[in-house]
Amino acid sequence: MNAPLSPAHLAPTIQTRDLPEALLDALKTRFGVRFSTALAVREQHGRDESAFTTVPPPAAVVFAESTQDVADTLTLANQYSVPVIPFGIGSSLEGHLLAVQGGISLDVGRMNAVLSINAEDLTVTVQPGVTRKQLNEAVKSTGLFFPIDPGADATLGGMTATRASGTNAVRYGTMRENVLALEVVTASGEVIRTGTRAKKSSAGYDLTRLMVGSEGTLGVITEVTVKLYPLPEAISAAICSFPSIEAAVRTTISIIQMGIPIARVELLDANTVRMVNTHSKLGLREEPLLLMEFHGSPTGVQEQALLVQDIAADNGVATDQGAFEWATTPEERTRLWTARHNAYFAAIQSKPGCRAISTDTCVPISRLADCLLDSVAEADATGIPYFLVGHVGDGNFHFGYLIDPNLPEERETAERLNHALVTRALSMEGTCSGEHGIGLHKMDFLVSEAGAGAVAMMRTIKQALDPKNILNPGKIFTL
Amino acid sequence: MNAPLSPAHLAPTIQTRDLPEALLDALKTRFGVRFSTALAVREQHGRDESAFTTVPPPAAVVFAESTQDVADTLTLANQYSVPVIPFGIGSSLEGHLLAVQGGISLDVGRMNAVLSINAEDLTVTVQPGVTRKQLNEAVKSTGLFFPIDPGADATLGGMTATRASGTNAVRYGTMRENVLALEVVTASGEVIRTGTRAKKSSAGYDLTRLMVGSEGTLGVITEVTVKLYPLPEAISAAICSFPSIEAAVRTTISIIQMGIPIARVELLDANTVRMVNTHSKLGLREEPLLLMEFHGSPTGVQEQALLVQDIAADNGVATDQGAFEWATTPEERTRLWTARHNAYFAAIQSKPGCRAISTDTCVPISRLADCLLDSVAEADATGIPYFLVGHVGDGNFHFGYLIDPNLPEERETAERLNHALVTRALSMEGTCSGEHGIGLHKMDFLVSEAGAGAVAMMRTIKQALDPKNILNPGKIFTL
Numbered sequence: 001m002n003a004p005l006s007p008a009h010l011a012p013t014i015q016t017r018d019l020p021e022a023l024l025d026a027l028k029t030r031f032g033v034r035f036s037t038a039l040a041v042r043e044q045h046g047r048d049e050s051a052f053t054t055v056p057p058p059a060a061v062v063f064a065e066s067t068q069d070v071a072d073t074l075t076l077a078n079q080y081s082v083p084v085i086p087f088g089i090g091s092s093l094e095g096h097l098l099a100v101q102g103g104i105s106l107d108v109g110r111m112n113a114v115l116s117i118n119a120e121d122l123t124v125t126v127q128p129g130v131t132r133k134q135l136n137e138a139v140k141s142t143g144l145f146f147p148i149d150p151g152a153d154a155t156l157g158g159m160t161a162t163r164a165s166g167t168n169a170v171r172y173g174t175m176r177e178n179v180l181a182l183e184v185v186t187a188s189g190e191v192i193r194t195g196t197r198a199k200k201s202s203a204g205y206d207l208t209r210l211m212v213g214s215e216g217t218l219g220v221i222t223e224v225t226v227k228l229y230p231l232p233e234a235i236s237a238a239i240c241s242f243p244s245i246e247a248a249v250r251t252t253i254s255i256i257q258m259g260i261p262i263a264r265v266e267l268l269d270a271n272t273v274r275m276v277n278t279h280s281k282l283g284l285r286e287e288p289l290l291l292m293e294f295h296g297s298p299t300g301v302q303e304q305a306l307l308v309q310d311i312a313a314d315n316g317v318a319t320d321q322g323a324f325e326w327a328t329t330p331e332e333r334t335r336l337w338t339a340r341h342n343a344y345f346a347a348i349q350s351k352p353g354c355r356a357i358s359t360d361t362c363v364p365i366s367r368l369a370d371c372l373l374d375s376v377a378e379a380d381a382t383g384i385p386y387f388l389v390g391h392v393g394d395g396n397f398h399f400g401y402l403i404d405p406n407l408p409e410e411r412e413t414a415e416r417l418n419h420a421l422v423t424r425a426l427s428m429e430g431t432c433s434g435e436h437g438i439g440l441h442k443m444d445f446l447v448s449e450a451g452a453g454a455v456a457m458m459r460t461i462k463q464a465l466d467p468k469n470i471l472n473p474g475k476i477f478t479l
Numbered sequence: 480m481n482a483p484l485s486p487a488h489l490a491p492t493i494q495t496r497d498l499p500e501a502l503l504d505a506l507k508t509r510f511g512v513r514f515s516t517a518l519a520v521r522e523q524h525g526r527d528e529s530a531f532t533t534v535p536p537p538a539a540v541v542f543a544e545s546t547q548d549v550a551d552t553l554t555l556a557n558q559y560s561v562p563v564i565p566f567g568i569g570s571s572l573e574g575h576l577l578a579v580q581g582g583i584s585l586d587v588g589r590m591n592a593v594l595s596i597n598a599e600d601l602t603v604t605v606q607p608g609v610t611r612k613q614l615n616e617a618v619k620s621t622g623l624f625f626p627i628d629p630g631a632d633a634t635l636g637g638m639t640a641t642r643a644s645g646t647n648a649v650r651y652g653t654m655r656e657n658v659l660a661l662e663v664v665t666a667s668g669e670v671i672r673t674g675t676r677a678k679k680s681s682a683g684y685d686l687t688r689l690m691v692g693s694e695g696t697l698g699v700i701t702e703v704t705v706k707l708y709p710l711p712e713a714i715s716a717a718i719c720s721f722p723s724i725e726a727a728v729r730t731t732i733s734i735i736q737m738g739i740p741i742a743r744v745e746l747l748d749a750n751t752v753r754m755v756n757t758h759s760k761l762g763l764r765e766e767p768l769l770l771m772e773f774h775g776s777p778t779g780v781q782e783q784a785l786l787v788q789d790i791a792a793d794n795g796v797a798t799d800q801g802a803f804e805w806a807t808t809p810e811e812r813t814r815l816w817t818a819r820h821n822a823y824f825a826a827i828q829s830k831p832g833c834r835a836i837s838t839d840t841c842v843p844i845s846r847l848a849d850c851l852l853d854s855v856a857e858a859d860a861t862g863i864p865y866f867l868v869g870h871v872g873d874g875n876f877h878f879g880y881l882i883d884p885n886l887p888e889e890r891e892t893a894e895r896l897n898h899a900l901v902t903r904a905l906s907m908e909g910t911c912s913g914e915h916g917i918g919l920h921k922m923d924f925l926v927s928e929a930g931a932g933a934v935a936m937m938r939t940i941k942q943a944l945d946p947k948n949i950l951n952p953g954k955i956f957t958l
Contacts, residue, residue, distance in 0.1 A: 365600055454683075
């Protein structure tokens with residue numbers, strides 16, 4: 001808790017590059033009203049859900065409506081060595097969208113067409129501005145669905161760029177496993193395709209997965225082909241309170257180690273339950289709880305549910321006294337999931353005017369209890385208010401420390417807690433980021449995690465593919 | 480069938496680089512008896528299971544026993560700009576191991592320790608020379624297994640380098656999905672780690688997946704951490720004959736589209752069944768057949784089996800007359816799988832002295848029947864003997880055209896059939912290689928598949944990470 005904090009954790013380095021008049025003119029000519037330098041538009045594109053608030057907005061915004069728009073923007077920007085920051089819907093959490101070197105925000109939100117649904121192949125191709133809810137609405141009639149749910153109604157482009165995951169990843173994987181192919185515009189404005197619609201391939205370097213998680217620093221994604229899954233014949237959800245966080249986590253660990261194909265298993269600590277009770281009047285027992293969901297055949301779902309109840313009983317849950325509340329209809333399931341989906345807003349409202357500093361560590365499942373419990377004790381010792389939710393089936397969890405942005409000492413306490421948590425997770429062979437990405441906020445952590453040699457390799461790749469450093473510069477690592 | 484064949488399909492370009500005496504001396508001093516220039520040793524390291532036979536062997540072989548050995552070899556080779564070709568067990572199929580630019584074969588077969596089994600996390604870390612059978616033997620007592628089975632008892636290093644998959648991929652994925660982390664030695668001899676043991680991560684570029692499938696051209700793999708899975712409670716295997724290849728393929732397509740979590744579904748055409756009957760005296764009906772395997776709970780396995788029988792009945796199989804032969808004990812299952820495992824050897828023995836030219840296309844599942852049937856008709860029209868097996872659940876299948884190596888016209892017929900098949904697969908949004916890799920044999924196909932822009936990006940990455948082009952040069956693409 002007493003290690004020195006790097007300044008990068010508190011405020012990013014700002015090195016704004018000039019945006020020459022000639023480029024402004026060229027963009028205005030090319031894009032007309034779809035090019036803007038209005039302050040309100042720029043400010044809207046100069047922030048995300050991170051805690052960084054003091055970065056000047058981008059110099060201009062381009063609203064792209066086609067791959068050609070993206071290619072032309074990059075060709076011009078490359079010519080003038082001006083940064084381009086791809087923008088979807090603005091829901092990223094680590095400062096990805098902040099114009100720390102100035103330049104152009106390239107808004108792809110209007111590129112929101114579902115291009116082709118291949119139900120027979122369980123694939124769909126979309127433009128990057130399509131959101132996950134929009135996608136699921138579009139494929140609904142096929143009996144298929146797209147499982148990745150990071151909470152926010154993020155765009156597929158943004159989810160690809162941050163290697164997002166969320167509540168269903170324990171069964172269906174993350175964007176890493178679910179993106180089949182991409183169309184990408186390179187730094188010089190060239191359009192390439194990575195991957196095909198074949199389910200697997202050994203044809204050359206895996207450019208698809210190099211782009212997935214590259215946070216806009218290697219190319220701008222203009223099409224995404226992802227896998228779909230048949231809607232399960234039966235879905236059953238349950239909520240179960242536990243005598244302690246440890247009991248909830250140990251139950252989760254056993255579920256995973258036994259290979260039970262649970263679709264979702266989410267932890268809420270007692271703080272969070274209190275907050276959502278206040279916010280949504282749910283009347284839940286103010287104890288740690290697990291929200292679980294089972295997908296499969298009716299018998300399969302029942303089998304899984306029985307196994308999980310046995311494991312919970314072994315961990316001190318009085319399963320014979322109705323500790324599990326079950327939901328099988330979509331309406332009942334939605335009600336149960338309200339607690340999870342409203343957790344962030346409930347927490348924010350519990351301390352008016354606050355911001356949440358969110359952690360994102362992920363550890364091997366056997367270390368989850370140790371990592372989590374030590375971090376809870378440490379946070380409790382500071383007295384800072386927080387909520388704690390977790391995709392615990394993957395070993396991934398988030399503390400949200402609630403800080404008053406006007407009190408630097410609260411910010412510092414939160415950052416120190418985060419630092420201690422990351423250090424602990426790394427010592428357990430885990431990662432500083434399970435699903436949010438590095439952005440501005442975790443650059444120092446990446447070096448601790450990956451080592452200087454691996455980061456140097458990333459930097460070499462970046463420099464080779466973007467020699468003028470125009471693609472979302474200043475993120476992931478310094479050059 | 481009449482497109483001109485590129486010379487690269489018939490014989491690779493050979494551009495042997497000098498191996499200076501000073502380097503020979505340095506390697507001899509460093510490695511002593513673990514360094515060899517004996518012709519027999521070099522010849523053994525200068526070939527693989529591909530059809531290329533006329534390439535001179537490497538100038539020397541180093542037998543590495545540690546990461547430090549690998550690092551020292553690369554440091555020296557880099558200093559003298561001499562190629563290094565990593566060698567596991569020699570089972571690759573596309574010319575990966577051939578010393579087309581001379582240099583050193585770096586044999587990592589002795590690096591065959593299982594370093595740590597983390598049963599509680601369902602992970603294991605091994606050295607690259609560990610074979611998949613050795614790995615499964617090592618983890619047997621934990622109740623876990625490693626599912627990827629490419630047929631050959633390949634090394635984990637080689638399987639990683641070629642992004643291998645095989646019979647279980649339809650359920651458990653390929654090396655792409657199952658490698659968590661790597662230790663890699665770079666071209667300059669630096670040791671880096673990619674990834675952690677966390678199940679998911681958004682921490683920076685996905686160097687792990689950049690290395691998976693890079694065929695030894697970006698680094699030498701010295702440690703591999705992969706996922707393990709709990710042994711299923713119940714396993715049931717079945718063999719079923721079909722009135723036609725089309726009926727077998729349409730059954731497979733329905734299984735996949737319905738989301739039945741089948742673990743294996745392998746096609747053998749009637750030719751192949753005839754060959755294995757002769758070779759192993761199996762007495763199977765000489766019709767196309769599917770070999771299937773179901774993993775799960777006893778009820779789950781039964782449910783899957785019933786669904787599959789219904790689908791087969793819809794496709795003309797007389798399921799009420801014992802068309803399915805079932806096996807539930809390990810011994811019975813092994814007997815059923817004999818047909819699949821011996822297919823290659825049975826085929827080779829059916830035409831004494833022949834070599835097999837193997838195809839490896841993979842298409843979206845809805846196109847599988849069209850792709851396969853047209854290619855069968857085309858092969859039949861030439862009269863060339865062949866066997867046809869397929870991981871059809873993934874849309875991946877292999878023709879093995881049996882050619883007399885002394886008859887260039889047979890080789891050319893086989894290459895023309897392969898060319899037509901790849902062209903067809905690419906027109907269906909498929910890939911030229913589902914699991915074997917590009918090596919020497921498919922370099923032209925990669926350009927057709929990925930496009931010049933994507934291949935240029937691969938080349939840029941290669942040049943940035945290996946500026947002297949010493950890592951398995953001349954493979955995947957030309958520089």
